[in-house]
Amino acid sequence: MRTDQGQPIRLEDYQPADFLIHHVDMTVQLFDGRVEIDSVLEMERRPGRGTAALLELEGDELELASLALDGSPLSTDRYNATPDRLSVEGLPASGRFRLAIGTRLAPEDNTKLMGLYRSSGIWCTQCEAEGFRRITYFLDRPDVLATYRVRLEADRSQAPVLLSNGNPAEAGDLPDGRHFAVWDDPFPKPSYLFALVAGDLDVLSDSFRTLSGRDVALAIYTEKGQAGRAAYAMDALKRSMRWDETRFGREYDLDVFSVVAISDFNMGAMENKGLNIFNHKYVLLDPDAATDGDYAGVETVIAHEYFHNWTGNRITCRNWFQLCLKEGLTVYRDQEFSADERSRAVKRITTTRNLKAHQFPEDQGPLQHPVRPEQYREINNFYTSTVYDKGAEVVRMLETILGRDGFRAGMDLYFERHDGDAATIEDFLRCFEDATGKDLAQFALWYHQAGTPTLTVEDDFDPARGRLTLTLRQSLQPGAARTGTEPMYLPVRFGLVGHNGGDLEARPTGTAEVVDDVIHLREREATLVFEGLSARPYLSILRDFSAPVTLRMDERREDRLALARLDPAPFNRWRALSDLLGETLRDGARAMQAGRPAAFGPDVASIIAATAADEALDPALRAEAIALPSETEIARLIERDVDPDAVHAARTALLGQIGTHDADLFADLRERLSDAGAFSPDAASAGRRALRNVALGYLSAAEGRPDVAARQFETADNMTDRFAALAVLCQQFPGQPETEAALAAFYTRHRHDPLVIDKWFAIQAVSPHAGTLDRVAALAGHADFTLRNPNRARSLVGSFAAGNPVAFNRADGEGYRWVADRLLAIDKLNPQLAARLATSFRSWQSLELARREQAKNILKTLAESNGISVDLRDIVDRSRS
Ligand SMILES: [Zn+2]
Numbered sequence: 001m002r003t004d005q006g007q008p009i010r011l012e013d014y015q016p017a018d019f020l021i022h023h024v025d026m027t028v029q030l031f032d033g034r035v036e037i038d039s040v041l042e043m044e045r046r047p048g049r050g051t052a053a054l055l056e057l058e059g060d061e062l063e064l065a066s067l068a069l070d071g072s073p074l075s076t077d078r079y080n081a082t083p084d085r086l087s088v089e090g091l092p093a094s095g096r097f098r099l100a101i102g103t104r105l106a107p108e109d110n111t112k113l114m115g116l117y118r119s120s121g122i123w124c125t126q127c128e129a130e131g132f133r134r135i136t137y138f139l140d141r142p143d144v145l146a147t148y149r150v151r152l153e154a155d156r157s158q159a160p161v162l163l164s165n166g167n168p169a170e171a172g173d174l175p176d177g178r179h180f181a182v183w184d185d186p187f188p189k190p191s192y193l194f195a196l197v198a199g200d201l202d203v204l205s206d207s208f209r210t211l212s213g214r215d216v217a218l219a220i221y222t223e224k225g226q227a228g229r230a231a232y233a234m235d236a237l238k239r240s241m242r243w244d245e246t247r248f249g250r251e252y253d254l255d256v257f258s259v260v261a262i263s264d265f266n267m268g269a270m271e272n273k274g275l276n277i278f279n280h281k282y283v284l285l286d287p288d289a290a291t292d293g294d295y296a297g298v299e300t301v302i303a304h305e306y307f308h309n310w311t312g313n314r315i316t317c318r319n320w321f322q323l324c325l326k327e328g329l330t331v332y333r334d335q336e337f338s339a340d341e342r343s344r345a346v347k348r349i350t351t352t353r354n355l356k357a358h359q360f361p362e363d364q365g366p367l368q369h370p371v372r373p374e375q376y377r378e379i380n381n382f383y384t385s386t387v388y389d390k391g392a393e394v395v396r397m398l399e400t401i402l403g404r405d406g407f408r409a410g411m412d413l414y415f416e417r418h419d420g421d422a423a424t425i426e427d428f429l430r431c432f433e434d435a436t437g438k439d440l441a442q443f444a445l446w447y448h449q450a451g452t453p454t455l456t457v458e459d460d461f462d463p464a465r466g467r468l469t470l471t472l473r474q475s476l477q478p479g480a481a482r483t484g485t486e487p488m489y490l491p492v493r494f495g496l497v498g499h500n501g502g503d504l505e506a507r508p509t510g511t512a513e514v515v516d517d518v519i520h521l522r523e524r525e526a527t528l529v530f531e532g533l534s535a536r537p538y539l540s541i542l543r544d545f546s547a548p549v550t551l552r553m554d555e556r557r558e559d560r561l562a563l564a565r566l567d568p569a570p571f572n573r574w575r576a577l578s579d580l581l582g583e584t585l586r587d588g589a590r591a592m593q594a595g596r597p598a599a600f601g602p603d604v605a606s607i608i609a610a611t612a613a614d615e616a617l618d619p620a621l622r623a624e625a626i627a628l629p630s631e632t633e634i635a636r637l638i639e640r641d642v643d644p645d646a647v648h649a650a651r652t653a654l655l656g657q658i659g660t661h662d663a664d665l666f667a668d669l670r671e672r673l674s675d676a677g678a679f680s681p682d683a684a685s686a687g688r689r690a691l692r693n694v695a696l697g698y699l700s701a702a703e704g705r706p707d708v709a710a711r712q713f714e715t716a717d718n719m720t721d722r723f724a725a726l727a728v729l730c731q732q733f734p735g736q737p738e739t740e741a742a743l744a745a746f747y748t749r750h751r752h753d754p755l756v757i758d759k760w761f762a763i764q765a766v767s768p769h770a771g772t773l774d775r776v777a778a779l780a781g782h783a784d785f786t787l788r789n790p791n792r793a794r795s796l797v798g799s800f801a802a803g804n805p806v807a808f809n810r811a812d813g814e815g816y817r818w819v820a821d822r823l824l825a826i827d828k829l830n831p832q833l834a835a836r837l838a839t840s841f842r843s844w845q846s847l848e849l850a851r852r853e854q855a856k857n858i859l860k861t862l863a864e865s866n867g868i869s870v871d872l873r874d875i876v877d878r879s880r881s
Pocket of ligand 1: 304308326327330
């Protein structure tokens with residue numbers, strides 16, 4: 001066990017390592033139940049750091065088997081080895097030396113899935129953030145960069161495929177049915193990018209010719225019999241490689257690029273140099289098993305990990321505080337890729353929805369932290385929506401402020417100046433300052449100040465003078481992270497929409513700089529005046545969600561309705577409608593909580609009908625625009641004393657009212673949008689299915705009967721339509737015979753596909769009814785359920801805790817109690833997974849009193865449990881604060 005109790009590590013304490021590791025020569029011998037690792041580290045003291053320092057290498061649950069310096073075994077008085085540390089003294093004062101370290105591992109027993117472990121018989125690794133120290137003693141930190149040569153040996157029948165980072169160098173036979181392969185990685189890399197894979201795998205092969213004419217061999221490895229399901233991932237990979245060349249001028253650098261799909265994996269995927277390892281959920285697809293959302297997800301994750309080759313691998317992070325340097329930037333890049341490959345407006349809508357659903361609650365609750373944290377106890381708990389998604393928003397604002405060309409010039413300079421470096425956020429921002437001459441000191445606050453700024457906008461129109469005055473104010477409330485509240489640099493994209501649609505050409509004067517359609521708000525308050533307007537225009541503000549803020553504006557209902565019809569910016573048509581629906585539901589839920597009926601005006605159903613029927617809009621956009629906000633989104637708008645039952649009741653009532661009002665239209669849409677030919681996963685076809693399935697939800701609510709959904713479930717020829725129908729059945733008609741029959745048929749049809757069985761568990765776990773808890777508790781005893789596989793644990797426990805506000809937040813506290821018991825069980829196997837699932841408690845302070853008390857008590861019980869991991873303790877302690 002690790003002995004440290006999770007003392008905080010602080011950015012201000014950063015020191016470079018006293019030693020350098022230039023090269024690692026590693027031999028890995030794989031046997032059933034045992035792996036022997038022999039590494040030779042070519043090292044020297046960092047010049048100018050003195051000769052006294054002891055070498056202290058990190059370990060984690062390691063056992064030292066041998067230790068030698070320049071070929072001679074070291075006597076025991078020269079070193080001290082514990083499971084988590086190896087200290088060596090008396091090393092040469094100058095020049096290079098070779099330290100040979102032997103360790104022995106049992107990957108079959110590694111349930112934490114960090115370091116080297118075995119999944120379905122396949123040996124594989126996960127080293128980010130601190131997994132390499134579970135393989136051998138090392139300076140396991142991202143600023144120690146070395147080249148690697150890795151020799152793998154295994155039984156040929158057990159592991160015909162032997163992979164590591166870099167290019168293949170040698171391979172051949174050994175006695176006793178064993179064989180070997182040697183891999184050479186010429187690019188210096190930190191240990192967190194190390195990977196190896198060995199096993200009996202199928203492969204899908206292809207090739208790619210780079211812009212400069214080099215041929216790269218591409219391979220996607222899967223478990224036996226699954227390679228045919230990797231075709232879409234391969235296609236996405238080739239499109240990603242081409243896109244990075246054309247959009248950012250970045251070419252791939254090795255002779256081979258491989259992806260391996262693994263079934264037991266803690267996260268989505270990992271960008272190890274030249275050898276990406278993926279959760280198989282993000283590789284394997286076919287129309288009978290995967291939804292349109294799964295196809296889009298695979299494309300995004302394949303692109304994301306590939307793009308890391310430049311933003312993360314060639315330029316890495318100096319320390320883990322800089323995690324957003326690689327993650328925020330790479331998320332921004334994968335979002336741009338998806339926007340270019342699919343619909344830009346729809347991509348921006350789904351990104352904004354995701355940000356508000358996940359990052360905003362984190363930023364406004366006890367787990368709040370800045371995009372670049374200044375301290376942590378367990379780095380694995382900082383792979384958060386703030387670091388990833390808000391980190392991407394910060395990069396996007398940089399592009400908005402500097403313009404496309406200025407941004408590209410800064411990126412070019414970053415690649416040129418820092419290739420081969422372990423860099424910082426300051427290095428990154430300096431490149432944009434040097435390339436454009438712009439001062440980004442105030443902009444840098446986005447990395448330091450936690451919390452969601454509030455942007456308040458007031459408009460005042462003087463009809464006699466044809467003058468519109470806008471007042472913009474920004475504020476930031478101090479939160480759990482206790483960071484500063486200085487005014488930020490907010491780029492606010494806007495338009496003034498005329499009464500016949502279309503943007504008016506009106507140049508403002510005032511106290512904030514306005515460049516094209518962007519207000520550069522740097523002060524706490526600014527005023528802009530537009531003259532010469534013949535009538536009051538509709539203000540379309542914060543287009544494309546140009547800054548991640550909470551917008552407060554007394555928008556007139558008629559303006560919202562007009563913008564939902566007229567705004568030439570498709571994103572803001574969605575926003576007008578989405579805000580209207582959100583506020584309608586917020587007010588409805590508050591009324592119901594107070595014992596009054598929710599009153600929804602008929603104009604809501606009318607604008608939904610007008611939008612749904614607007615053939616000028618892409619079906620995917622229409623589907624996003626007319627879908628009601630989720631219960632979590634509505635709860636966030638209520639802010640405090642939330643009663644999840646009232647939220648659910650209000651949403652159900654509005655769904656039924658709109659469904660009834662527009663029933664003929666929805667029936668007609670379903671008819672006209674049905675697929676004629678064979679299934680195709682392209683964006684246009686997916687958009688039609690999305691709109692058709694939103695219409696299914698409304699129609700079913702109007703009828704109050706499961707017939708339409710049950711019929712779609714039976715006749716669907718693809719997973720998107722089948723699963724959408726099953727979702728409507730579970731959400732609106734729990735326990736009814738049609739729903740039970742569909743669940744049973746779904747299980748029988750897909751019982752041999754674990755990825756689909758994950759969906760089967762998840763869809764039952766999110767059914768928004770108090771009785772779901774009993775069902776979920778029973779499912780935990782199902783023969784197919786296990787806490788050892790992260791996807792399966794997430795499908796039931798994670799879906800219930802994070803995706804079912806009604807049942808998780810049951811007033812009697814039983815939902816919390818059940819989840820807490822599962823967390824303690826998971827923590828014994830896989831602390832990282834337990835900590836991640838525990839973040840579902842992050843919004844407990846916004847609930848009404850009775851539930852708040854229940855949640856508080858459960859968190860206290862968790863905190864007082866014996867022997868919980870550093871990972872879980874960190875989340876529980878911070879959630880209680
Ligand atoms: Zn990443």
